[in-house]
Amino acid sequence: MVKKESLTALVSAFSRAYHAEHNLIKVFDDSLARQLLTDEEYESIASNMSQGIAFFQPGFEGTQEQALRRVVDHQLSPSPLGRAAFAEQALEVAALHGASQYLIFAAGYDTFAYRQPEWASKLQIFELDHPATAEDKRRRVSALNCNKPSNLHYVSVDFSEPDWTSRMLDCHAFDPSVISFSSLLGITYYLPKDVFKEFLSAVTKLLPSGSSIVFDYPDEHTFTAHAGERTQKQVMMAARAGEPMQASYSYEELEHMLEDVNLLIYQHLTPAEITGQLFQAYNDSQPAHPITAFDNVNYCLAVKR
Template sequence: MKNRSLTALVSAFARAYHAEYNQHPVFNDSLARAMLTDEEYHNIGVQMSQGIGFFLPDFKGSQEEALRAVVDFQLSPTPLGRAAFTEQALHNAVMLGAGQYLILGAGYDTFAYRQPEWASQLQIYEIDHPATAEDKRRRTAELLPPKPANVHEVPADLAEPRWEKLLLAAPEFDPSRISFSSLLGISYYLTKTEFEQLLSVLAELLPAGSSFAFDYPDGRTFTPEAGERTQKQIKIAAQAGEPMQASYTYPELEQLLEDCGLLIYRHLTPPEITKELFQAYNDKQPEHPLSAFDNVNYCLAVKR
């Protein structure tokens, strides 16, 4: 991705919209709205509401209702669910001694700027393509509080060989310190070989006991058995210039992780995600229910 990521901007919009319009959010990203200008926020909303015929052909209602339907149906389930899953796992890892948080493909993630008290001892590294990293740096300088001292930007193209040299050169980074890595939204856009190489590099770089959280498309993603939302998402990603590249069956993923020296610690399928992460929200706001995205699983792996 040689330009700022469009999918990352839409994910920020989805997190912002959900936090703004729900009293009991699945995931409360209180700073996502500040990542977008008023014009961007408005334009994305208009484009999505006008696309209601693509997302939900039988929908009838106002433009405002159409936007809510598109966000709840298509845009927000994955950004909300995977963020909640990852930050819960990060909290647990910190309580067990993790001292570094690596956010790969950081996009417009806001954790570094809304970090809770328990994260104050972490060294946080936001790693992303230089174009997206520069765009985010501009936005945070204009719209968000000053960058905390424990936050470090690492502009790096993860598809380039030896990108990890840039991480090793970052302030305070210690490859011997137990770390937590998030790789959200990455597995979709890399080939299987590239994703395995990325995990292998991280696993070799970090010590035993380090954790790795990511979401991934399951083995039915590119088949006729894929869910309606998945089929639409594949088209959207291709049109945005960020085509999806790979999907994984559970045995494939298990073998890939084993080859990298990693073991699956937690694994959630869509029904489990809905029950664990969305049910409390759905009970409190039954008029706007959410369900986990079709064919997307969450995984937390640990280095042996």
């Protein structure tokens, strides 16, 4: 039985796997995500999602497979695909400009270390996650019979512990003096604002000036009547799953918070910009199955001063 901590990550892996398997031109190509899921898990998630079409898109008419595709393209995959594409594009730029460490916070079933391109070979990659999810990830990877990359390091850490950064500093491969790139994808939604700010501050203090942090975040309309339909349903789903979304931010509020922890916004994308920059090639190739960036979710790349 998969532990509760990994359920959200499992659905994210499913959406990446489905997209990779069903499209030639991809928003983001996670060629290994399917291998991390058992056939039973994949089929169970597919069945549950297709059966939920009435919730996601009332009035839909079509086959079960058509329903699944609509749910995946419309509700499940836009965020995992878009933010992963954004993060790895930014990581490549950072690596070419001297970043030598990649810290993946709440790594879940991220597969970058196992499909890393040549430009990443000089990076030291650190996957940080809750011990339960980290152990499940390692079990799944070991079943693939693929060798652990020599530049990959696992750091099991409970981020709710006040001294969690000590686990990172205890990792012999980690060097707090070298420029690093950190991924905090999918984290902001579930932390109160003061907790996220404290978390950002702790991450920033681990790294030297010039280091980058990438994350996605819900905008200030997320919990209002002005939120998009998909967002309203996502908020409902999170609450029902016992993982309620807890915070949203305006650009100005985010900018001030980042300044307080010594970070400056380097790149920022709104949903319209995400669709235009990251999804256009895919949408041109699949006009019958368009994907648009998730409502009310922005991407941010910040750099430590």
